[in-house]
Amino acid sequence: MKNFQIIRALSSNSAVSSIAKESSAAFIAGGTNLVDLMKKNVVAPDKLIDINGIDLKKIEFLTGKVTIGALAKNSQVAEDEVIKEKFPLLVLALAAGASQQIRHMATVGGNMLQRTRCSYFYNTDMPCNKRVPKSGCGAIGGSNRMHAIFGASDSCIAVHPSDMCIALAALDAKVFVEGPKGKREIKFTDFHRLPGNTPEKDNTLENKEIITSIEIPNNNFTKNSHYLKVRDRTSYAFALVSVAVGLEIKNNIINEARLAMGGVAHKPWRLLEAEQFLKGKPVSEATFKQAATLAMKGARSYGDNDFKLTLGPNAITEALTIAAAK
Amino acid sequence: MAEKRKINSKVVEEESNSSRRDFIKKSSLLTAFALAPPSIVLASENKWDEKIAEYLETVPLSIEVNGIKHNLNVEPRTTLLDLLREQLQLTGTKKGCDHGQCGACTVHVDGTRILSCLSLASMQQNVQVTTIEGLSKGKKLHPMQEAFIKNDGFQCGYCTPGQIMSGIACIKEGHANSREEIREYMSGNICRCGAYHNIVDAITEVKEGGKAL
Numbered sequence: 001m002k003n004f005q006i007i008r009a010l011s012s013n014s015a016v017s018s019i020a021k022e023s024s025a026a027f028i029a030g031g032t033n034l035v036d037l038m039k040k041n042v043v044a045p046d047k048l049i050d051i052n053g054i055d056l057k058k059i060e061f062l063t064g065k066v067t068i069g070a071l072a073k074n075s076q077v078a079e080d081e082v083i084k085e086k087f088p089l090l091v092l093a094l095a096a097g098a099s100q101q102i103r104h105m106a107t108v109g110g111n112m113l114q115r116t117r118c119s120y121f122y123n124t125d126m127p128c129n130k131r132v133p134k135s136g137c138g139a140i141g142g143s144n145r146m147h148a149i150f151g152a153s154d155s156c157i158a159v160h161p162s163d164m165c166i167a168l169a170a171l172d173a174k175v176f177v178e179g180p181k182g183k184r185e186i187k188f189t190d191f192h193r194l195p196g197n198t199p200e201k202d203n204t205l206e207n208k209e210i211i212t213s214i215e216i217p218n219n220n221f222t223k224n225s226h227y228l229k230v231r232d233r234t235s236y237a238f239a240l241v242s243v244a245v246g247l248e249i250k251n252n253i254i255n256e257a258r259l260a261m262g263g264v265a266h267k268p269w270r271l272l273e274a275e276q277f278l279k280g281k282p283v284s285e286a287t288f289k290q291a292a293t294l295a296m297k298g299a300r301s302y303g304d305n306d307f308k309l310t311l312g313p314n315a316i317t318e319a320l321t322i323a324a325a326k
Numbered sequence: 327m328a329e330k331r332k333i334n335s336k337v338v339e340e341e342s343n344s345s346r347r348d349f350i351k352k353s354s355l356l357t358a359f360a361l362a363p364p365s366i367v368l369a370s371e372n373k374w375d376e377k378i379a380e381y382l383e384t385v386p387l388s389i390e391v392n393g394i395k396h397n398l399n400v401e402p403r404t405t406l407l408d409l410l411r412e413q414l415q416l417t418g419t420k421k422g423c424d425h426g427q428c429g430a431c432t433v434h435v436d437g438t439r440i441l442s443c444l445s446l447a448s449m450q451q452n453v454q455v456t457t458i459e460g461l462s463k464g465k466k467l468h469p470m471q472e473a474f475i476k477n478d479g480f481q482c483g484y485c486t487p488g489q490i491m492s493g494i495a496c497i498k499e500g501h502a503n504s505r506e507e508i509r510e511y512m513s514g515n516i517c518r519c520g521a522y523h524n525i526v527d528a529i530t531e532v533k534e535g536g537k538a539l
Contacts (some may be wrong), residue, residue, distance in 0.1 A: 003383050005400040006448050028449070035405070035444045036425050048402070050449050099514020100501070101432055101441045101492065235513035 001038050005047045011214060012178050012212055015051050020180050020208050027051050027210060029071055030105040032098070033114040041124055042115075056109075056212055059083065064218050067176075068227045070087070070109030074164065077099065077108060087216060088265040089246055092227035095169035099236050107209035112175070112191065113165050115202065116266075117238055118158035119143065129155045130199040138160030145304040146238065149312065150265040155301055156199030160192055160267050161238055169268035170244040170260040173216045179209035188214070192267030221258065226323035230263075230315055239263035241311050243319035247278075247318060254287075259295065259320075264312060271295040274316070282326045285317070292316035385448050391416065392460030400447045407431045407442035410457060418458040418487050422516075429515035431455050432488040432495075439495035441514075456488035461494075469537045470494050473528035481519035489515045493529045494539050502533040 006028075009015035019025050025047040028034055037043045037138035056069035059080055064087065068077060077083055078094035098106065120126045120138035127136035139147055139157050147157045164189075173188040175296040192203050205211070224247040236262040242262035248255040257278035274295040281287045301309050340369050384399035391414060400409060407424070410416045410433070422430030424443045429444040434456040461468035475478070480486045492515045496502050501511035508526050517525065532539070 001402045003403050006385065007444070028446075031442070031446060031449070032426060032444050035446060038403075038420055039425065048446075052449065095510075099429065100496070100499070100511050101429060101439050101514045102426060102444075103439050104438050105444065235510050 002041070002044045004045055006050060007047065008050045008053050010053045011055055012056065012135045012210055014147045015049055015054060015210055016179055016208060018049050019210075022047050025049060029107040029110045030102075031104045031110075032102050033110065037115060037122075040122055041260050042122060051210070061086075065215050066218075067213050067215045068108055069108045069213050074098070074103040074106045074108065074111060077288060078103065086218060086222060087167075087171065088218070088222055089225035089227055089244055090164070090167045092225070092240075093163040093244060096227055096229045096239075096242070097163035108164070110216060111162050112211060112214075113203070113205075114161055118147070118159035121158060122291070130158060130202075133198070133200050135258065140302060142275045144302045145303060146240065147302055147305050148211075148265050148294075149299040149305060149308045150261075150269050151194040152266065152300070152302075153195045153197065153199070153318070155197055156195035158195070158199065158266060159263055160202075160265065162268075163227070163229060163239065163242060163262060165192065166242055166260050166262035166268045168214065168216065169270055170258040171216050171219060171221075171245055172258075173214050175211060176213045176215065177205060178212050179206055183212075185215075189268070189270055195266045202266075219246060219258075219297050219308050220256065221247040224249050224326050225324045226319050226326070228315055228319035228322065230311060241308055241315045244314045245323040247320070247323050249283060249324060252283050254283060257291075259316065260275070261292075261295075261312070261316070264299075264308065273297070273315070276318075285321070288317045288324075289313075289322040291320065327509050328346070348427045380427075387447060387450070389447070389450055390453050390454045392457060393454070402446065404446045404447045405435055405443055406433070406435075406445040406455070409447040410442060410455070416457050416459050420484055420487055422485065422488070427516070428485070428488075429492060430485050430488040432491045432515065433496040434491060434495065437498075439492055456491075458490060468494070469532050469535065469539065470528070473532045473535075474525070477524045477528040477531060479525045480517075480521050485515060485517045485519075489517065489525055493525070493532070496529060498539055503523070503528055505530065 009018055024045050026045040028050050029052060032161055057072040058069045059072055060067050061082055074094050078091050084091050118139055120128045121130050126138040129135060129137050137156055144157060145324045148159050168188050174190055175186045175191045177184055190204060226245045228243040229239050231239055239262045241264060244260045246258035257275045259275050261269040274291040277294050278291050295316055296313050344355055371452050383401055385402055387398045387400045389396050407421055410419050419433055419442060420430040422428035426441050426444045432439050433442045461471060470493050474490060492512055496511045502508050505526050508529050
């Protein structure tokens with residue numbers, strides 16, 4: 001690893017002004033992804049700004065919503081008793097990600113900013129438009145078993161790796177950020193982006209901005225929600241396909257539905273058309289299968305990941321069935 | 327140097343780790359000398375480059391490891407794992423993958439299990455670290471160490487320090503209530519020998535034994 005300077009910031013304001021002065025600086029919180037990327041020489045900042053001293057770890061329950069500080073640890077959120085009661089979908093998704101050691105280190109903000117685990121992005125001997133713009137994509141025509149089936153481009157078919165973010169997209173969360181130009185909020189589903197011609201940009205965070213918190217509105221999905229993650233081993237592996245489901249069911253009729261998929265796109269993939277279809281329909285296998293078919297419209301595979309075209313709808317049907325039966 | 331240890335009434339005779347490590351160090355040094363021109367040999371023999379670099383590029387660090395306070399200087403890029411192994415000579419904590427995928431480097435920082443390979447030492451200001459070396463009280467092994475021996479919770483032993491540190495935390499966190507829960511919450515510790523069944527036995531036994539950890 002290249003050596004670098006390290007400084008500590010004690011407020012989000014000072015963190016932003018420290019980074020604004022540097023051309024090659026990065027914030028570090030849990031470091032579980034950044035340190036790994038630095039060891040592999042995928043990124044090589046000259047300076048790290050340690051933001052762990054900033055007071056952004058609180059989980060606060062307000063009227064109709066919860067706000068979670070960007071520096072709250074993944075395990076802290078997953079084991080919060082009120083979060084467990086009000087947002088079981090988020091807890092299931094968090095518990096499905098990484099290992100307990102990593103969840104103790106990783107923060108909510110860092111989880112959102114983790115980079116793809118595409119093997120071409122990680123291997124500095126291979127072309128990758130995300131790592132080196134205009135260098136080409138090794139995964140298209142290469143080994144692409146883990147890769148996208150929705151929203152990919154000729155530049156990049158990598159997928160977003162987080163589980164937590166799939167649940168947050170389904171739950172209509174918001175992201176609060178602070179930068180040299182002040183504070184603003186971003187809809188969670190607008191935070192991550194599709195690759196287009198600029199896959200080097202994972203999200204819509206502007207230069208030198210820092211995430212300060214996220215907000216999740218209360219919901220009626222506490223009873224019937226589920227996070228299904230299909231992976232190569234039972235635990236501690238990235239998703240081949242994952243599905244976050246939240247259902248509000250009354251008298252066997254679906255009043256409201258939320259559906260999002262992971263492991264299939266460059267961002268958490270909301271299934272709005274399938275959600276719309278489910279509203280007002282009875283709970284039944286036929287309903288769920290039709291929703292799954294609708295959800296897969298526009299899917300395209302790249303060879304090694306052809307199986308996702310079958311695994312995807314099956315996972316959606318299974319997740320809906322489990323959620324409805326709770 | 328041979329060393330005798332008494333474990334569960336069995337006398338285990340083993341070659342001490344230090345002699346093997348010394349041998350590797352010495353033989354690599356001799357190879358380096360044979361291949362390098364004399365001026366570089368002189369510089370490297372006196373570690374001039376390292377001393378200059380150390381002065382320019384280190385940050386001060388106060389850290390407590392297994393109850394002993396250290397005031398050190400570390401490069402910002404030094405991981406907690408390398409600090410433990412290379413600077414403090416605590417080689418019980420193992421470097422498996424060095425990329426957060428295997429759990430062999432698991433240690434406790436302020437009582438929480440974390441991966442030392444993905445932690446920068448320079449960010450561990452004033453923390454208390456516990457490694458596998460800090461578990462036993464004198465010659466009395468920690469209950470989890472005893473349970474791993476009794477249940478044969480290892481084969482080659484390389485992942486064992488990480489497994490033991492993780493197993494203790496797993497119980498303390500309250501995630502050892504069933505075999506399934508133990509397997510899920512121990513999934514960050516990979517064992518290539520496949521001793522998982524016996525590892526779960528060992529953790530279950532300690533949990534059910536109810537001893538203070």
